[in-house]
Amino acid sequence: MAPKLNIIIVGGGIAGLSTAISLRRYGNTVTVLERHSCPQALGGPIGLTPNATRVLIEYGLREVMEKAHVAVEGEINFRRWANGEVLDSMRRDELTEVYGFPSWSCSRFKVQEILADVAVQRGVKIIFSAQVFGVDLEKPAVFLKHGTSMEADLVVGADGIRSVIRGAVAGNTEFKTSSPYGSYNIDFPRSLLQSDPEVDYLTRGDNFWFGPQIVVAINMPDHGDNLNVAFGTVSDDGQEGEWHTHGDLEKLKDTFADYDPGIIKLLTYAKAEDCYIWRQSDLPHTDHWVSKSGRVVMIGDAVHAMLPAVGMGASQGIEDSACLAMCLEAAQSIHDLPKVLHAFETIRKPRAEWMVQRGREESVGFFLPDGEAQQQRDAYIKNNRLWLPTGWDGSHVDEPPEGQFNPLSHAYRQAFNIFDYTERRLADLLK
Ligand SMILES: Cc1cc2nc3c(=O)[nH]c(=O)nc-3n(C[C@H](O)[C@H](O)[C@H](O)COP(=O)(O)OP(=O)(O)OC[C@H]3O[C@@H](n4cnc5c(N)ncnc54)[C@H](O)[C@@H]3O)c2cc1C
Structure with a gap:
């Protein structure tokens, strides 16, 4: 029987909290240390793709998440930047029909709030205002302020x-992302836009504009009834992992001055104090996810942050949560931790790193200036459903398909069954 472990999770984001819930399911004692005094209300919408909703549903969260899931009834539209021409549209429930599990969209804040509530109800201890300054990889233990420390059987970063x-663990705290993209973020009150016939269509569906700069407008009724709009720019604006910086609204308006008139009109409603800027960032590959001692492991953005174009940041953290708990459950004693954690790394690393790479390639594809490559991309969007796997026979895709425009790539991303895959790989790796 697997040992019941005393586990510290550093970070109460989506990856940390879903892992806390997952580890509790197997009877482990779990403490989450979060540096902020409460869940942060900052941040835009989070898309939870069917590969992740499958996991949350298995954790018993279907009802609470479906109440919170806030996608508006309208379609998701993919548009041309210059004039708003719709290249393709899809309904969210088309994804559910194809992948067998729903696709949820919620504000990041709401997802965190739900996960934190459920974790606490199930016996997880969350300590807020608990910033970790360092870790002893051998004991293992984490160091908090005023010289205090906490020990555990396992530390999850x-x-x-x-x-x-x-x-x-890996010696690369300081990093500079290779991403050339900045992201301005503004919340617009939906009631204001609904009273203007030139922009009220934005409140009835979600919209993506592809071009030399991109725009993503997602309705978030759960977040003060706002439309959240991300304006992606090719620039060195914004800082990695820094979510509180105000952006220069006038500079943003200049950058989008020749864009779709609907966007120019939308920007007349923007207020400087609501304009934030951050950097779209990912991480270079990290050689090891597990300390040599086999007592400290990393998950989520800490080890595989990816650009938003791939739409998988939160969903990959949620897959980590399922896989990690299953690997730990395969340990016969605490001495097996290095072995099962290396199995976790072996199972998760290639898939997460593929997503990181896809994020880079898809960003290039989304940000194309007008020209031959842009025309090919737009023709692809018109002729193939962008998020749907044309020609897929429904069988599980274990390995990433080759080629940038391979329709099977969405079957690999969104139909992936992390429970079944982990079970099969563990049987192989631990025999
Ligand atoms: C404020 C904020 C806003 C975001 N907004 C968006 C967005 O609009 N769109 C989007 O796609 N993604 C956004 N993200 C990223 C997205 O949430 C993540 O990609 C994804 O959810 C994976 O989450 P994670 O738990 O691995 O990392 P994160 O969401 O970054 O969570 C990490 C957690 O660890 C805590 N933490 C960090 N250092 C320490 C420490 N030393 N001690 C204790 N606690 C610590 C942080 O406060 C945070 O709660 C945002 C992240 C943050 C933190």
């Missing part, structure tokens, strides 16, 4: 892109 734990 879920502390996001600026991870302290990564610095200790």
